[in-house]
Amino acid sequence: DTGVSQNPRHKITKRGQNVTFRCDPISEHNRLYWYRQTLGQGPEFLTYFQNEAQLEKSRLLSDRFSAERPKGSFSTLEIQRTEQGDSAMYLCASSLGYEQYFGPGTRLTVT
Amino acid sequence: AQTVTQSQPEMSVQEAETVTLSCTYDTSESDYYLFWYKQPPSRQMILVIRQEAYKQQNATENRFSVNFQKAAKSFSLKISDSQLGDAAMYFCAYRSPTHGSSNTGKLIFGQGTTLQVKP
Numbered sequence: 001d002t003g004v005s006q007n008p009r010h011k012i013t014k015r016g017q018n019v020t021f022r023c024d025p026i027s028e029h030n031r032l033y034w035y036r037q038t039l040g041q042g043p044e045f046l047t048y049f050q051n052e053a054q055l056e057k058s059r060l061l062s063d064r065f066s067a068e069r070p071k072g073s074f075s076t077l078e079i080q081r082t083e084q085g086d087s088a089m090y091l092c093a094s095s096l097g098y099e100q101y102f103g104p105g106t107r108l109t110v111t
Numbered sequence: 112a113q114t115v116t117q118s119q120p121e122m123s124v125q126e127a128e129t130v131t132l133s134c135t136y137d138t139s140e141s142d143y144y145l146f147w148y149k150q151p152p153s154r155q156m157i158l159v160i161r162q163e164a165y166k167q168q169n170a171t172e173n174r175f176s177v178n179f180q181k182a183a184k185s186f187s188l189k190i191s192d193s194q195l196g197d198a199a200m201y202f203c204a205y206r207s208p209t210h211g212s213s214n215t216g217k218l219i220f221g222q223g224t225t226l227q228v229k230p
Contacts, residue, residue, distance in 0.1 A: 033217060042115075042202050042220030043156075056215045091156065093218075098144050098206060100218060102156035 002026060004103035006092050012109045013082055020078045021106045025094030032075050033100060034067060035091040036060065043091055049075060082110045113138045115205050117221035124193045125229050131178075132188045132224045134203030144206040145179065146218070147188045151199040159201070162186065190226075198228045 005024045013019050025032050030051050035043035046065070048056040051072035061067075064082075069075040079086055087110045093100040114137045124130035136145070147159040162170045162179050170177050174194075178187045190197055204218040 031216065035218075040223070042204075042223050043218070045217040045219070048215040048217055050215070056217065093156075095216065098209070098216060099146075099158055099161060100216075101158070102148075104155040 006103040018080045023075045023092030029094035029096045031095045033093045037089040115221040119224045121225045123227040134186045145186045146204040148202045149199045
């Protein structure tokens, strides 16, 4: 399977803990996006990488959030000091042209 | 800033019938892309169909077609011969072109429409 993969698929954590998610894009795709989706809503943009450079961050991305894409390959999204409001599905998408291909997402539950 | 609105939270259709999902958007740009994505329950987002704003011809992909009205800023999705597997949440999305340093190609999504297909 050469699609976008994300790990873990589910994460349950206690408030205040740190969590890290990983996204592996389609291999030749230089563009990588992170989105957040709450139940029954459309995804909202969080951040964008072109190769290894992080070129845009949404205002939704507070200082507790950090993302990296070392060497322009996989990407990680870390949330520090999680809050209950962080509970959501975190989606990763990659693209080469103008179509974005999504991974299965990581569902985060903060208790 | 661009916005996307889907005014139908839920729709239902009888199997083998046709259904149309509505989407309107707001933008001051003349060049952009529009998409419909399908998200089945607990499964990943799948691209259904795309439309480039500079193309007057409506896009078609098998049983899926769009009605793109650029002046009205409307982009509806028609599903013909509905199948049980079409049941999902459908999202309309807008994308700016990426020429220019400020445009990263991020997608702006509507709120979604849940489609139920009745056997």
